[in-house]
Amino acid sequence: MKLLVTYSSRTGNTKRVAEAIFSVMPEGTDIFPVEEAPPPQEYAFIAFGFWVNKETADQTAQVYVKKIKDRQVALFATLGAEPDSVHARRSMDNVISMLAPGNELMGEFICQGKIDPKITEALAKLPPDHPHALTPERKARHAKAAGHPNEQDLQNARTVYRVILRRLGI
Numbered sequence: 043m044k045l046l047v048t049y050s051s052r053t054g055n056t057k058r059v060a061e062a063i064f065s066v067m068p069e070g071t072d073i074f075p076v077e078e079a080p081p082p083q084e085y086a087f088i089a090f091g092f093w094v095n096k097e098t099a100d101q102t103a104q105v106y107v108k109k110i111k112d113r114q115v116a117l118f119a120t121l122g123a124e125p126d127s128v129h130a131r132r133s134m135d136n137v138i139s140m141l142a143p144g145n146e147l148m149g150e151f152i153c154q155g156k157i158d159p160k161i162t163e164a165l166a167k168l169p170p171d172h173p174h175a176l177t178p179e180r181k182a183r184h185a186k187a188a189g190h191p192n193e194q195d196l197q198n199a200r201t202v203y204r205v206i207l208r209r210l211g212i
């Protein structure tokens with residue numbers, strides 16, 4: 043059974059989670075950034091990672107996820123918001139809904155990931171009445187995300203994927 047871990051990552055957060063997941067996968071598992079990943083048809087199981095942009099997967103991830111047909115799949119993601127927020131749930135559900143119906147979803151994992159400081163700086167320049175202005179709440183959220191993914195997040199990702207491997211009978 044050929045296994046793949048592939049991920050889209052702009053600033054490295056999702057890559058770190060991908061590497062943690064890869065560390066519990068059996069020998070012979072492949073790992074690739076999604077831009078370099080072989081076609082999904084070459085694998086029986088795909089652990090697929092993305093970063094959240096506008097309540098869904100980033101654009102690069104969306105292209106690959108839509109190509110996955112009739113495979114066992116597990117998802118993982120990072121986002122700036124709280125992982126137990128409605129926004130996080132919707133983000134994951136939006137990607138689940140992109141999976142072709144013949145795929146079997148084996149599990150999922152999501153955690154916070156630090157927001158690119160350039161984004162925070164750009165928001166700070168917006169007028170206070172702008173919908174994306176850096177309000178005290180938003181500033182606090184960015185500060186909280188800054189510590190993630192942390193060692194506990196990576197440990198949680200490993201645990202979730204160990205359970206997924208058991209479901210796969212590996």
Ligand SMILES: Cc1cc2nc3c(=O)[nH]c(=O)nc-3n(C[C@H](O)[C@H](O)[C@H](O)COP(=O)(O)O)c2cc1C
Pocket residue numbers: 050051052053054055056057092093094095096097098120121122123129154155156157158161
């Ligand atoms: C352009 C852009 C849009 C983003 N949109 C969202 C969003 O809608 N919701 C959210 O929770 N986080 C959002 N984020 C935060 C990222 O999802 C988060 O920092 C993620 O961990 C980045 O992963 P990466 O380091 O693998 O690229 C956005 C970040 C960027 C740069």
